[in-house]
Amino acid sequence: MSSRSKIILGLGLAYATYKTLSYLWTKNTANTAAKPRFSYRKWTKRDISQYTGAEEKPILIALDGKVYDVTDGRSFYGPGCAYNVFAGRDASRLLATQTFDDGLTEEELDAPIDPLNDLTDDDRESLDAYIGLFGVKYQCVGVLVEPTSSA
Secondary structure, eight states, X not given: OOHHHHHHHHHHHHHHHHHHHHHHXXXXXXXXXXXXXXXXXXXXXXXXXXXXXXXXXXXXXXXXXXXXXXXXXXXHHSTTSTTGGGTTEXXXXXXXXXXXXXXXXXXXXXXXXXXXXXXXXXHHHHHHHHHHHHXXXXXXEEXXXXXXXXX
16 A cells, blocks of 8 residues: 555544544534535536536535535635645546646546546555545535437
8 A cells, every 4th residue: 555545544534533523422412414415416527517616606526436525625625725626527537646737628528437447556546545535524426427418
């Protein structure tokens, strides 16, 4: 396991511990959690591209075929924040390879979903660590699919 993956996994485990302890400390209080913003559904890359946090909209990120509502992480993924480049898009390859680019393009929206077949073992390990972290921290709101043709 690479040191990068160990750090990400460690952060995920620390967060899960925090959430568990937080629940135990507050389990007798009224549930004031907000209603989920989205129902579980199928999303295309164009669908999620509308959710970058701009104009106080929610923030969605796709990872390895699943779409997560990361709005609660607005301080990381919101407009002007360090990881906003991942918002509103399939960030699988970017997170797996720890790559930042200039942001979402029309070309990316029109391209097929990346099958990620050429990731190295280290890249796959890194992506799996992010998937574990997102699975603990954020709500999965659906799956990423190719658009259906209307022809």
